Amino acid sequence: MTAWKLALAGCEVLLIEAKTFPRSKPCAGWITCAAMQAMAFDATTYPHLLVPITRVAIGLHDGLHVTHWPNPVSYGILRRELDDFLLQRARAAGAEIWLGRRVDRVELGQDDALVVVGATQVRGKWVVGAGGASCPVARAVGGKSFWQHRTMVASQTSETPIGIRQLENSGLGTGLPVLFPEPEADGYAWYFTKGDHLNIGVGALGGGPAIPMRRQRFLERLQRAGTLDPSWKLAPFIGHSYALWRGLRQPLAGRNHLLVGDAAGLARDFSGEGIGPAVRSGSLAANFILSQPSGDSEANDHTRQLARLQGHGLITKMGGILEKLPQSFRRTLVESLCRSPWLRRRWVLEKAFLG
Template identity: 40%
Template sequence: MSEKGFDAEVLVIGGGPGGSTAAWDLARQGVDVLVLDGAEFPRVKLCAGWITPQILDALELDPEAYPHTISPFSSAVLWVGDTPYRTDYRRPVSYGIIRAEFDHYLLERAREAGARFANETIRTVEAGPEAFEVTTRDGSTYRAPLAIGAGGSKDPIRRQLTTHAPEERMVVTLESETRVGAERIQAHTPYFEVPELFLEPDFNGYAWYFTKGDFLNIGIGRLGDPRIRDAHPRFLEKLRDLGRLTPELEADLTKFRGHPYKIYDSVPNQAHGDRFLLVGDAAGLARHYSGEGIRPAVESARDAAAVARSALERGRFAAKDLEDYPQRLTERYGPQKAPRFDPTRWIPHSWQGRIVEGICRSDRLRRDWVFGRVFLFDPEAAVS
């Protein structure tokens, strides 16, 4: 036990990409870090597992050196209605990973850097005047000057110590990932290792069919819509019509499971408080429109680690002493406020649909706006 009865200098709640990145960044700077997570790693994590080169840069990770599944994507297909539109690139603009492998690798990297890990499920958290304290399901307690919450939308700090606006909207997803074999997958799709995205008819989300080596990932996500269980069967029927799913293949798929998470929009989430910082989905940082959460988790973790180091040096951990963290998030992702000019307020929904369709069907606009601005593919890498 460290100074003043502390169990660590920083407690990190959650061992996913955000938590393990924060722990790795702090530990390699000599900070005593303890990661707490109720799951045993490697653990299954439902996620499309689609990462961009920017994520690898933030992780300081060379894709050639990564020892697990990492499928380079240099094309993407966007379905608008019954028509597929393909955009090709001269080099990889994204990669497909398996979250069970990816998360375990990042956590082990943090442990090799010096971070400690405890397989504990958190029951309560408290930001007291002398320490941040967590109590586990079995009654154990852990204390530190500062905590980083990286437990996703169900993070105990997010749930117990922050408030949420009633108008906040959540992305709801249903996903399945199954190891079925590359040859078997190739027999069902002409787009092997090319992500296929399917716009929802009302443009309130999208579905996907991702092939990553031996793995097949199928899912659908919608924004603020509990009727996803109505949209899900419709999407599966489309996949059957396209031959992507056969009865034999469908019977082997892992069960579809869902989870909600907050996006970074005009409704802000509390990202810090006395003695704590929240990263990734715990802070509601998933990207608008794409719903991508791994990159914000990793980037915010690096920011949180920098602020945590500064706080430890000063020995001050009140919310006002951690204000640099939300400022960093605003500089990185922009202010969370409604735009002054919102055309969706006065353009009829049917017209909005036509505009979106036109953008998606245009090679240039699809490259620049859909894949460039929403999914952050480098437009300059596109094949003319």
């Protein structure tokens, strides 16, 4: 979003990405209506797979608890398609794109920033860090200590083209996201079909069972239920870690740098949703840069605006509280919330996942 908005405004923009596109990225591929609106496209203008979601299920031991809405409340996408679409849009707006080139070092000076890519050095008035939990800009700001006081989540995801007919015969149909709270009540697994693709994953806070063990446990559960055919050859699971937003822990901007998305630790608590916060923070970063052409105002304004945008609501506060509760109490509370139709709709789904 930052590169696109700045390029549209006539700025000289360079986007550096270590991967080549299109590329797979660990993500459930579930975007909210608010995130789609912030990305400035809709169902009529997006040229790739876009599956409207009007129902969401939560899988407990006594079966699926399904919530319905009359209109789409979110959409399923293939992340490799979405990211490539946004990249090409930025290029069309005038941004220069370097793909397959890893940033080796970032140096933040008094008047500009230096980015080192192999034997090439690039200087600019602003550098925006959008590289997730391993972002080189975040490393330049605080090193490894930048993440020490964050609440981290680990996850693994697999997305595989299976075929619509096979998925329709799986017992869960297609286009229905199904969320399965972890037995430890510290994360959740998911089963989400989009077109002819199946997305499976699991994510949880640190301190509990390792993610590979959780993944295997979940796959065995799906196979016992007859939902996951053992003959399906799933794509390799890809790991990913990121920080949840539980309030502002440190500045997210300086004289010539801004952090956005997972590089700033903005993922939503409970759901772990990161696309919406990444898009909104990227747009905010572009607006800040455009409003400060001389760079003589405090970049702390960006940190304050970002913290205000993220908020400190009840969902954010509850995450830290629940984490401290005994596991048995957490499990009982989570299952009670998910079994109640009203609480499941209003709090679990609409506030934590769709808000």
